């Protein structure tokens with residue numbers, strides 16, 4: 001199959017979250033399956049490293065008219081590090097040369113409109129007729145509409161089907177209605193949602209949900225949750241109105257990056273047979289070689305600090321647990337002030353046992369995954385979640401709330417059958433998280449149960465070799481389907 005894959009971030013080139021991990025792994029897996037896949041992303045200044053960038057002559061100084069704005073870009077090609085996959089970078093410093101991948105700047109809509117227009121323009125100039133255009137999140141959600149309108153004349157796209165994958169429905173790309181003129185829709189302006197326009201806005205993700213041939217998301221449970229008023233963030237009705245149900249495909253893990261036996265970020269390696277390296281990593285994380293300290297359980301957190309991640313539940317629980325029980329807690333992340341302030345004050349209250357590092361640090365993220373005994377994800381909602389999958393592989397027992405992909409990937413430990421891979425709580429409240437953390441700390445004391453629990457988790461396989469096949473199947477179904 002010929003596939004065009006569009007993502008606003010791709011690991012390891014530029015990453016803020018799980019989308020980059022997926023975009024950096026799934027396309028490479030699809031290529032290994034023999035598909036011709038072209039990956040497009042913006043050329044941010046954050047993309048660094050020893051890359052061999054090749055300008056593509058057929059797409060040099062391309063002008064794209066977006067309403068009153070003439071945007072110009074160059075196309076650069078390189079290999080995605082560690083793969084044989086060609087990645088195309090849209091080079092437009094005027095739009096992408098910013099301190100962060102995402103901004104609140106007034107031209108944010110133009111930044112990602114260009115990504116989509118440029119990907120389609122490049123398909124034309126490369127004479128690449130995609131059978132599938134795989135659009136990820138709101139940054140690429142206008143492609144289905146653009147194909148029906150601005151590019152409707154071009155037979156190159158006559159056989160193209162579109163798949164929109166929602167990695168997080170909390171982010172929708174909502175812009176003022178006044179930006180409609182940048183879309184060049186002409187008489188097709190009526191294809192925009194009239195109620196939204198009347199409210200003065202355009203919702204890109206909703207637009208994609210309406211116009212894509214198929215919609216998918218990143219776990220089966222989240223696929224059901226986003227079709228309900230509680231989980232749909234206002235888009236559940238649009239999702240329910242579609243003729244095909246939302247497909248839910250759990251994300252895979254790139255075990256070439258996330259494997260405790262080979263992880264390039266770790267000084268010590270380990271496996272299920274020999275966990276001694278795990279204790280050495282823990283010693284490094286905690287900066288100690290004291291055995292009594294290393295015998296205490298370490299709970300890790302690596303996360304964006306937003307309301308989605310459920311840390312509110314810790315405000316009234318974690319200080320009490322730390323006061324009563326012997327454990328270490330290590331959090332890495334940045335985001336909204338209430339969470340950063342909470343973890344900072346926790347560190348002040350328990351300086352010997354709590355560490356909070358504010359920021360984004362890939363290496364430390366790997367070390368915390370590897371060195372912790374437990375990994376805490378009390379999410380309010382979690383489309384897929386990757387850290388619980390990494391945790392399982394690293395012999396780090398996940399404590400998760402039963403939501404989205406967490407529900408699909410972590411099974412509650414059952415002492416009777418000795419099955420299960422973690423500790424799972426149901427209700428999003430303080431009692432739920434307190435019960436889960438205390439249950440996990442008790443389990444840690446039961447060395448025989450703990451050994452089995454770790455082994456169960458390390459034996460799980462969430463590799464892309466398996467999950468990629470599900471996308472391949474979905475693409476095949478799409479090709480057999482009449483356009484939406």
Ligand code: ADP
Pocket residue numbers: 016017018019021168302303304332333334359360361362364365384385386387
């Ligand atoms: P989300 O996409 O909602 O942020 P995911 O669990 O899907 O959550 O993916 C998060 C990814 O980003 C993981 O690879 C995680 O290790 C990484 N990550 C998040 N915050 C940090 C941080 N502060 N430092 C390093 N890595 C981080």
